[in-house]
Amino acid sequence: MVSQKKFCGAILVYNGDGAALVEIKPILRMAGVSKRYGGVRALEKADLEVRPGRIHAILGENGAGKSTLIKIMAGVVAPDHGKMLLDDTEVSFSSPAAANKAGIVCIFQELSLIPDLSVADNIVISDPPTRLGLIDRKQQRKIAEQALARAGAEDIHPLSLVKDLPLSRRQMVEIAKALARKPRILILDEATSALTVADVTKIFGVLKRLRNEGLALLYISHRMHEIAELADECTVFRNGHKVETYKAGNKTDTQVVELMIGREYKNVFPPKAERKTLENAPVLQTKGLTWTDRLKDISLTARAGEIVGLGGLDGQGQRELLLALFGVLRRCSGDILINGKKVIINSPVAAKADRIGMALVPEDRKTEGLMLPMTVRDNLSFAALRRITNSGIVNRAKEQKLIDEMIALLAIKTASADIPVGSLSGGNQQKVVIAKWLMNQPRIILLNDPTRGIDVGTKQELYVLLRKLAYDGAAILFYSTDYDELIGCCDRVLVLYDGKIHRELKGAEITEHTLIASALNVETDRVSHP
Amino acid sequence: MNAITARLSSFRRHLDPAVITAFACILLLLFLGSLYSRNFLSPEYLLQQLKVASFLGIIATGMMLVILLGQIDLSLPWVVTVGAMMSSAAAGFGHTGAMLAIPFGIFCGVLIGLVNGFGVAYLRIPSMIITLATNAVAQGLMVVYTGGFSPQDSASPTMRYLATGFIIPSIPNSVLCWIIVGAAAVFLMNRTGFGRSIYGIGNRERAAYLSGINTRRIVLTVFGISGGLAAFGGVLLAGYASKAAQSMGDAYLLPAIAAVVLGGTSILGGRGSYLGTVAGVLLITLLQSILSVMQMPEFGRQIIYGLVIIMMLLLYGRESLSR
Numbered sequence: 001m002v003s004q005k006k007f008c009g010a011i012l013v014y015n016g017d018g019a020a021l022v023e024i025k026p027i028l029r030m031a032g033v034s035k036r037y038g039g040v041r042a043l044e045k046a047d048l049e050v051r052p053g054r055i056h057a058i059l060g061e062n063g064a065g066k067s068t069l070i071k072i073m074a075g076v077v078a079p080d081h082g083k084m085l086l087d088d089t090e091v092s093f094s095s096p097a098a099a100n101k102a103g104i105v106c107i108f109q110e111l112s113l114i115p116d117l118s119v120a121d122n123i124v125i126s127d128p129p130t131r132l133g134l135i136d137r138k139q140q141r142k143i144a145e146q147a148l149a150r151a152g153a154e155d156i157h158p159l160s161l162v163k164d165l166p167l168s169r170r171q172m173v174e175i176a177k178a179l180a181r182k183p184r185i186l187i188l189d190e191a192t193s194a195l196t197v198a199d200v201t202k203i204f205g206v207l208k209r210l211r212n213e214g215l216a217l218l219y220i221s222h223r224m225h226e227i228a229e230l231a232d233e234c235t236v237f238r239n240g241h242k243v244e245t246y247k248a249g250n251k252t253d254t255q256v257v258e259l260m261i262g263r264e265y266k267n268v269f270p271p272k273a274e275r276k277t278l279e280n281a282p283v284l285q286t287k288g289l290t291w292t293d294r295l296k297d298i299s300l301t302a303r304a305g306e307i308v309g310l311g312g313l314d315g316q317g318q319r320e321l322l323l324a325l326f327g328v329l330r331r332c333s334g335d336i337l338i339n340g341k342k343v344i345i346n347s348p349v350a351a352k353a354d355r356i357g358m359a360l361v362p363e364d365r366k367t368e369g370l371m372l373p374m375t376v377r378d379n380l381s382f383a384a385l386r387r388i389t390n391s392g393i394v395n396r397a398k399e400q401k402l403i404d405e406m407i408a409l410l411a412i413k414t415a416s417a418d419i420p421v422g423s424l425s426g427g428n429q430q431k432v433v434i435a436k437w438l439m440n441q442p443r444i445i446l447l448n449d450p451t452r453g454i455d456v457g458t459k460q461e462l463y464v465l466l467r468k469l470a471y472d473g474a475a476i477l478f479y480s481t482d483y484d485e486l487i488g489c490c491d492r493v494l495v496l497y498d499g500k501i502h503r504e505l506k507g508a509e510i511t512e513h514t515l516i517a518s519a520l521n522v523e524t525d526r527v528s529h530p
Numbered sequence: 531m532n533a534i535t536a537r538l539s540s541f542r543r544h545l546d547p548a549v550i551t552a553f554a555c556i557l558l559l560l561f562l563g564s565l566y567s568r569n570f571l572s573p574e575y576l577l578q579q580l581k582v583a584s585f586l587g588i589i590a591t592g593m594m595l596v597i598l599l600g601q602i603d604l605s606l607p608w609v610v611t612v613g614a615m616m617s618s619a620a621a622g623f624g625h626t627g628a629m630l631a632i633p634f635g636i637f638c639g640v641l642i643g644l645v646n647g648f649g650v651a652y653l654r655i656p657s658m659i660i661t662l663a664t665n666a667v668a669q670g671l672m673v674v675y676t677g678g679f680s681p682q683d684s685a686s687p688t689m690r691y692l693a694t695g696f697i698i699p700s701i702p703n704s705v706l707c708w709i710i711v712g713a714a715a716v717f718l719m720n721r722t723g724f725g726r727s728i729y730g731i732g733n734r735e736r737a738a739y740l741s742g743i744n745t746r747r748i749v750l751t752v753f754g755i756s757g758g759l760a761a762f763g764g765v766l767l768a769g770y771a772s773k774a775a776q777s778m779g780d781a782y783l784l785p786a787i788a789a790v791v792l793g794g795t796s797i798l799g800g801r802g803s804y805l806g807t808v809a810g811v812l813l814i815t816l817l818q819s820i821l822s823v824m825q826m827p828e829f830g831r832q833i834i835y836g837l838v839i840i841m842m843l844l845l846y847g848r849e850s851l852s853r
Contacts, residue, residue, distance in 0.1 A: 347742075347744075348741070351742065368734075370734075371800070378729070389722070394722060
């Protein structure tokens, strides 16, 4: 016995037991949408229904078609086939502005803020309030304040410059900017990947409130526990196809991951180093490393065969520490010792020289790690030019051999070494960044949040690779914003707080609880350790 | 077999639509010219054009390297003049002077280039500003130099021979010079770590720096090369005209930049092939020649010349938008 009643445009469905199973009418429906890029099928006959008052999570590996789907909805690209129905009328958006007008606002993975403008300027940038043709600054500030308040980021001053804000705060501004456009459907594409735990919790509160106000939210994230906490329903994509839509909570994490990668999923993290490698002589040591007020008296050691994690809240000096070691920061004081000998590293050129053998996988692969329009070959060769040239002239045979080795070792999925690296998926791009440094056979590897925005399958491959590199004798410094990674990968974790090493955690001490507690600088004596 | 197909596919990949367009425009110009006068297709005329083009070609080679870095070298006009005047002046100092005339002229150009490079790479001055400033300084120095006393200003016999003589019958020496400079540039760009680094810096200087490439040294060197080639162009021009004159380089700044950009090199750096620059140089030279042969008054020539360049840039600009 199923009865239906029409109610405010929504159809309420009652099943036989009398329990109301609310079937809300979707705002947006996509039917049979396909998109190709050249020969690559990005999306194939995808269907999706977006309902108001729901948080709908989209899951899938990089390259599964999620980004394409979102781009179609947001008017960034046009689909080849299929249709999109907004309130039962077919629509097609010629530009993101058209989609915004229809109430679809997207927060993309890449930040879209202009660093030299103020927060308020950025929030109203597409449609500033005007008076007599000039921007009405009072009104603008009011709008910005409201939007920031709605995003739960009242602490950000609307007149501060975006470039002065740390990454996590900028992300909050991005959300406020989207809310200022009064969306009906809000799409968040990896919007929390740069956020700290505290911010994520805050954002979740905001998102849930928006849902209760009747907004439709599409949420894309690689962080499983976030989705479990937040989503009402989930859709999994794989290789451009929609695999399944299910109600949140109906599947275990393992089941979901298996849906995403299409195979069984186990042993995410490889086994850790044996105890005795932890007694090796240190390869890298610092003594009293200090830089302005961002790094304070950092003394650390890293041994061959060891993965040392850097933890803590975002922006506590972890990035600066890696850059200082790599010779990027000027006027650093303190000593750096390699194999017990004091060295001076004043540029990346010096850092990668044979006697030091350092490599840095930078924070942003798109602007710091790669030259996107250049080929995979060129990108792989950049850090190792000295190794593949004889008196300045490239030895093509040698280059080819090394490149083939790297593509095989990291299983980089690319049609050939001669296509632009920008055409690879995010995970494969990151593999290229790592491979380009492995070409140089580094002994010390510095990693700045290398798995940010990368799919589960690739992450797993990278963990295994890191462990193998450590096993082969490299010392690895690994900064991650993902606690699971620090717990699963690292032999030791140094937790930074306000530019200082606040705590060092070893072996079994590395738990989510101790990590978070020491990151927040609160006492952890409740969990006692000998 | 495999190597051949690989070569072919890499050749096809390098075949930029802009390069094809430029070559198509050259053919079109020749066709239009031949409608006007049959002489346009005669070997003498074409060889003469090639000779005129070689000066621009050598100068544009240096400009191309700088543009690939994502920079610009506006000191070119007076560096060309410095090359011409200094080499002519050196030629006035007896036998040794005549021997060292050409190297000395080029050396002066390299020196100015290195000042540009130092300003850009180490002092972080935008290249547009520093090269404009060194251009003014070079101009001032040349005016002082010619104003103080009357220096030797006629080219040495070697310079004249290099610009107008024939080592190989029917191929002017200046064209040979361009071929050598061009071959060296192609080798530098495609086969050396230095060339790769130029493209890398032009694409994303930050990523190149973090890859441990000595970006500052490369920028410095490229500006040095650009200055040297501009001065070498000046030396040949002096040989061609048998004497050096003030402001003889003024007519080369816009054509050099236009030739590089018409050839498909991105003005923002990081992308472009030498073949394109060759096409751009030939195109500009032919255009100038045809306009002058048609006895177009000077103002009309300038207008058409400018309009054609704007139109072609629009054509390419759209292409890169759709990419």
